[in-house]
Amino acid sequence: MYLIREIIFIRTILSFVHGAKILGVFPVHSGSHFTLGFSLMRELAYKGHEVTFINSFPQKEPIRNLRDVSVEEIEISVTEFVNDLERFGKMNYWDQLVFMSTLGKTYTENVLKHKNVQNLLNSGEKFDLVIMEHFWNEAMTIFAHHFNCPLVYFSTGPTSIFNSHLLANPSFSSYVPNFLTTHGSRMTFLERLTNLFLDILCDIYMEFRSIPEQNAVLKAAFPNAPDLKTMMYNASLMFVVSHISIHDPLPLQPSIKYIGGHHVGSLKPLPTKIKQFMENASEGVIVFSMGSILKSSNLYFQHKEVILKVFSKMKQKILWKYEHDLDGLPSNVMISDWLPQQEVLAHPNTVAFISHGGLLGMIESVFFGVPILGIPTYWDQYKNIEDVVRRGMALKLNLHDLTEETFSNALNDILNDPKYRKNAKLRSKIMQDQPMKPIDEAVFWVEYVIRHEGAPHLKSAALHLSWYQKYLIDVILFLSFFGMFVLFFILSIIKCVFFNRKVYINPYEKNK
Structure with missing residues (x-):
């Protein structure tokens, strides 16, 4: 009977976990963002x-086992932002925020009011878990609240000032570089000073502008929704696309898991045309991609001219x-509107x-041990490139400084x-030396949260503290006032004993 009960219990657990209903929310119209989310959703299916x-x-x-809820029309609403991306690199910190x-506000509004999303919300379906990409879209935490199930964040980058607060992860300005800088963890005094300033700037911006804007978006779409902060700080777990082979070691709460490289899967055969081109390259192949958002075809004419001359x-x-088509293409250059990036980087x-320094490309380059010439253009790309530059496997070249001389010199340095290449192979070895595949670890923790009904035991007590309590401001003020009181009391006693003492004069002595 005992054995039968054990078998029934195990089968119940397995059927519950392996039959879970999971909602993935990854609406950003970007190929790289989609790839990261799709890799996990497909594996769960x-x-x-x-x-x-x-x-x-x-x-x-x-x-x-995978059903799409398409919101592909939001591409139209964010097109104007994409067209401004090349200008992004010239903005100051505040304008970037x-x-x-x-x-984020624009695409969040469009997603929440999309007919397919509204149909899902009004369908009466039940879900066991929501996995939501966190990317300037906190109002989308309404999905977990609406379906009354645990929430897992998915950060398409490392821990930073923009996401650490969601799970009370330590983020000390002394050695945790701000997302808007290119600093590493070992900072000079001036870098730490800059880092502290930017951390405060970002905190102020999020507290008084970004989160209130998202709360307004939430209330406009769901007037009866609770305040945003009651939902956004209620997540069970956060996946972070990072790894120590690429990013510096940083403190992590038990509820935050590194899964960098989870999207690097089994390689498919190369298309015949690309395979023949690469196989016949006796001097090697240089792979060139500016990503899925800022396309190579959108580069300025003078930049394209420089690139073609050097090639x-x-x-x-x-x-x-x-x-698109490109005139004046040299005989050693092959263009394609799509590349199987993992497969071509893996080619010997x-x-x-x-x-351009997108995180997916950086991770894939590290995984396959390929040196990088980085030409960043916006947001995290500058920091991504600097991270691999510090590891000795890359060089950085600013797009606005691109000339025939600078491009040729940098490219020849990387090649010669x-x-x-030695450092790239070292980083590849570090990334691949793991106890289990990142995708398997991600699946394990998803199922873990489901098994433990939100895994509340992973949540830090810091989530229940106000900012002044978290940083012991109330304790510091108490000790300061208490210390001042004790000092005042001691000084008062000293004054009474030594300075207010009356001198006694014998009257007989006085008459003499």
């Missing part, structure tokens, strides 16, 4: 979970992700990767100095 996936890139061929929060003089072949003939 493969594991037998029933996955509903809000996204902007619905599948053309159905995947078992305004740009990003306005972008025409290279003995290597160049595989360039370019979205690949000798360098020219990249063996230290870059």
